[in-house]
Amino acid sequence: MAERIVLQNVKRVNEEAIDLAIDDGVIAEIAGAGSLGGDRVIDLAGCYVSSGWIDLHVHAFPAFDPYGDEIDEIGVKQGVTTIVDAGSCGADRIAELAASRAQARTRLFALLNVSRIGLARIDELSDLVWIDRAQAMSAIRALPDFIVGLKARISSSVxxxxxxxxxxxxxxxxxxxxxxxxxxxxxxxxxxxxILPLLAEGDVVTHYLNGKSNKLFDDAGRPLPELMAARARGVRLDVGHGTASFSFRVAEAAKANGVHFDTISSDLYRGNRLNGPVYSLARVMSKFLYLGYPLKEVVAGVTSRAAAWLNMPELGRIQVGDRANLTLFEVRREPVALVDSEGDERIGHLHLAAKGVIANGRFMEC
Ligand SMILES: [Zn+2]
Incomplete structure (x- = not known):
């Protein structure tokens, strides 16, 4: 006998109130609010629903302390049903990271570090012998459902x-x-x-709002010509907030100059989750609400657009017949202190809070 869970009175990001019925983990029906019943009815009045949030840049390989974390701590426990480990591992240890999926409720993918040693050292690209083509290709062939791209950290210390x-x-x-x-x-x-001229269509620049002297904008906040050319070629921009890579000053200028994110990601690992300034993907999203982006855009940055980049559109939609992959969240109207990577603080008036997920068909509170 199929179990039917009904999520009642939940709002889509366009404010439409709906009921959503899930039969044995599969979305069975979407109807007007208050019209569906089932074995287990969860009243979610005041809550929003979107397809499950996707964080395109995290570090989920705990062995590489401090630049790692437990998968579910940066995943389902904070409303994120899919995470992409952004290059913690190269060919040497990617199989271990792939194996760790068995213990997790969060869906995990990886970008393979082009350095076989990954973040075993933080200057992983300083010696070209670590960039081994045969090893990288054999890892990609071995894990086709796991490796979704490549990662290269191109900065002086690396x-x-x-x-x-x-x-x-x-x-x-x-x-x-x-x-x-x-x-x-x-x-x-x-x-x-x-760097930018070497990137191709579909490539992603992460940390695009960093406030370092080598940023993507000039001192007046205008985008570099190389950035505009890369955008025109189809290069995408990802937030990758991290400990050191998100500046309100730069973000405000970028928005004023019409340079917007494609995807919002956190660059979370244990240290910046527990001690800030990142804390959670929801907190990073709240910063974009503060900047004046509409809720619909902010949510698209962690759902449909991230799914499109992954070439998995089913992860970025809510559709009858799909396996349920949903995030339930509130937008609280209350002041929230938001601190960037430079220590600059802004007071936001909208605070995004994850309430629960349906991951792989199962409901879980955050
Ligand atoms: Zn990172």
Whole structure:
């Protein structure tokens, strides 16, 4: 006998109130609020529903302390049903990360670090011997349902004397594997003006709102010409807040100049989850509500757009017949102190709070 869970009186981000029936983990019916009944009715008046949130940039390999975390701590426990580990592991240990999925309720994918050693060291691209094509390709072939792209961290402390060479090699790997590349930007060298021209359609720049001197905007807040050219080629922009990579000042100027995010991600690991300034994906999303982005856009940044980049549109929609993958959340009208990576504080008036998820068909409170 199928169990029917009904989520009652829940709002979509367009404010439409609905009931949602889930039979044995599959979305069976979507109807007007108050019209459906079932074995287990959960009244969610005041709550929103979206497809399950996706965080495209986290670190979920606890062995690499402090740059790792437990999968469900940065996943379902904070309303995120899918996370993408952004290059914690290279070919050496990616199989271990893949195996850790068995213990988790959060769906996990990975971007393979082009350095085989991954974040075992934080200068993982400083020696080109660690960028091993055969090893990378064999990892990608072995884990086709897990590796969704490549990751290269192109900043001075990571590449040291290697300059742009790791990025050139990473782009070749991506080309050969037909996968997109996520590039982390930070302190120079290499300069942002040299990095952006090497990226192709579908590649992602993470940390695009960082406030470092090598940022993607000039001192007046205008986007660099190389950034506009990359946008025009189809290069995407991802937030990747992190400990050091989100500046309100830059974010305000970027928005004023019409340069908007494609996806919102956290760059969470244990340290910046427990001690800030990141805390959770919901907190990062609240910062974009503060910046004046509509709720619909902010949610699209962690649902449909992230799913589109993953080439898994089913993860970014609510549709009858799909396996239920949902996030339930509140938008509280209350003051919230929001601190960026530079220590700048803003007081927001909308506070996003995850209430629960339906992950892999099962309901769980946050
Ligand atoms: Zn990261």
């Amino acid at each position: 590449v040291r004397e290697s300059g742009l060479e790791p990025l050139r090699i990473a782009r070749q790997f991506a080309q050969v594997a037909s996968l997109p590349l996520m590039v982390h930007v930070g302190s120079k060298p290499p300069r942002t003006e040299e």
